[in-house]
Amino acid sequence: MAINTELIKAHGAAIKGLGTQVTSYFYDYMFSHFPEVRKMFPETMTTQKERLFNSLVYISTNIDNPAALVPYLERLGEGHIKYDTRPEQYDAVGVSLMKTLEHFLGSAWTPEVSATWSEAYNLAAKVMTEAAARSMDPARYKPLSQDGTPVR
Numbered sequence: 001m002a003i004n005t006e007l008i009k010a011h012g013a014a015i016k017g018l019g020t021q022v023t024s025y026f027y028d029y030m031f032s033h034f035p036e037v038r039k040m041f042p043e044t045m046t047t048q049k050e051r052l053f054n055s056l057v058y059i060s061t062n063i064d065n066p067a068a069l070v071p072y073l074e075r076l077g078e079g080h081i082k083y084d085t086r087p088e089q090y091d092a093v094g095v096s097l098m099k100t101l102e103h104f105l106g107s108a109w110t111p112e113v114s115a116t117w118s119e120a121y122n123l124a125a126k127v128m129t130e131a132a133a134r135s136m137d138p139a140r141y142k143p144l145s146q147d148g149t150p151v152r
């Protein structure tokens with residue numbers, strides 16, 4: 001099934017209007033259902049809630065703009081290496097995101113809506129995890145010379 005980009009964009013606009021209560025709900029859900037990931041995040045989550053909020057709005061409103069979205073997701077995925085994020089942890093984020101959307105969309109959350117969001121999330125997670133895997137590939141590792149510059 002093709003992703004319904006108009007729907008995802010409309011929901012991106014709705015999320016923008018709701019503000020960071022969306023990401024507050026998301027983290028409350030994730031930390032209570034997947035407590036093992038709590039320790040990866042800072043004690044105070046205010047900044048992180050804003051960052052994820054901006055990211056969610058950006059991804060959903062650019063869902064039909066791969067020229068902007070793919071490089072953004074690749075950079076985001078590579079950036080997650082430093083947090084020691086594992087591919088299997090994307091399930092916890094995906095489930096928590098679906099539950100959050102269901103909560104805020106209420107009766108608009110139908111099986112079709114759920115399917116299209118699931119597909120969009122899985123695609124975003126795939127771009128992020130594949131970019132992270134590529135940049136961790138030992139074949140791309142460049143040892144440093146004595147002055148700290150990469151050896152070609």
Ligand code: HEM
Nearest residue numbers: 037040041042048051052055079083085089090093124125
């Ligand atoms: C589509 C999925 C995801 C999106 C859109 C996303 C988005 C973000 C954004 C925008 C940031 C802010 C910092 C940055 O730009 O690097 C961030 C940080 C972070 N993310 Fe993700 N993320 C995703 C998946 C995950 C997963 C699966 C995990 C693992 C549980 C994770 C763990 C973290 C952690 C630990 C931080 C740093 C918190 C801090 O120290 O301030 N993220 N994420």
